[in-house]
Each structure stands twice: as C-alpha cells, then as structure tokens.
Amino acid sequence: MEPIVIISVIGGLILLLLVAGAPLKPVRLVGQCFIKLIIGAVFLFFLNALGGNIGLHVPINAITAAVAGILGIPGLFALAAIEYWVV
Template sequence: MNIWIIGGLLLLIVFLLVKGIPVNFTKPLGKGAIKLTIGILFLFFFNLFGASFGLHIPINVFTAVIVGLLGVPGIASLTAIHVFLI
C-alpha cells in the first residue's frame, strides 16, 4: 500500500517538473498564504499590546483567516465577541 502512495507522489513530482505548476492554481494559494500570515502577525501584536488591558484572542486558523480577510475590522469584531460573549 505504501509503495502505491510513494509511486503516486513521485509520478506527480515528475509530472509537475515536466509540465510545470499551473499559474491559475498557485496564485490564489500564494495570496491566501500571505493573508493568513498577515492575520497571524496582527493577532500576535494585538495579544502583545492587549495583554496590558486583559485582552487575549487565541491564534488559530479560524481567527487568523478572519483577521487576514477583514484586517482591523476583523480584530475589532473578535475583540467584541471576546469582551461581550465570553
């Protein structure tokens, strides 16, 4: 069973080396990864400065995606949820 998985991955790698990675596929993935990274950094700095006020938003995929897509309004909405609901 493992030989089939390894063989399939090697075949995929050879195919991508010969044919090339489609640009239509990698461009949205790159933008999504950048937005996710920016969301994580925003949350990190918010937690760093918000600790003096007793605010903490956990850094996970869900909160990072919200902050990455919405930016500052995303942090504000997560803070409002944290303050008023939790």
C-alpha cells in the same frame, strides 16, 4: 555543495519562472491566501501583546488568523469585541 551549483540552480529557477510566468491562477490564489493568513497571525500577535494590559487575549489559530487576515483591521476589532463581550 559547491557555490557554483547553488547559483546555477537558483538562476535556472529564476529563468524558468520568467519564461513560464506562473500562469496558474490556483497557485497564485493559494499563495495570496497563505500571505493573508500570515498577516492575520501577525495582527493577532500584536493585539495580544497590546491587549494583555486590559486582559484581552484572542487565541491565534487558523480560523482567527484567516478572519483577521481576510477582513483586516475591522475583522481584528470584531474578534476583539467577540472575545471581550461574548466570551
């Protein structure tokens, strides 16, 4: 593909977003939930990397990533406590 076509398409998409402004709240909500899910997975990755020294491993799946992403650090500590003491 020609670079001018790619630049034109990207410019057109940016212009469309500036005009429309993404007024749909559900789209914005889904995007925010997806970002929180990614952040939760990153939190769990670092917990597993650092917790490997003491034998702590919390599996990274959609449920645990959602808990860690939505609740943040307290949710991460809760998952670690559940894994360490209960399971």
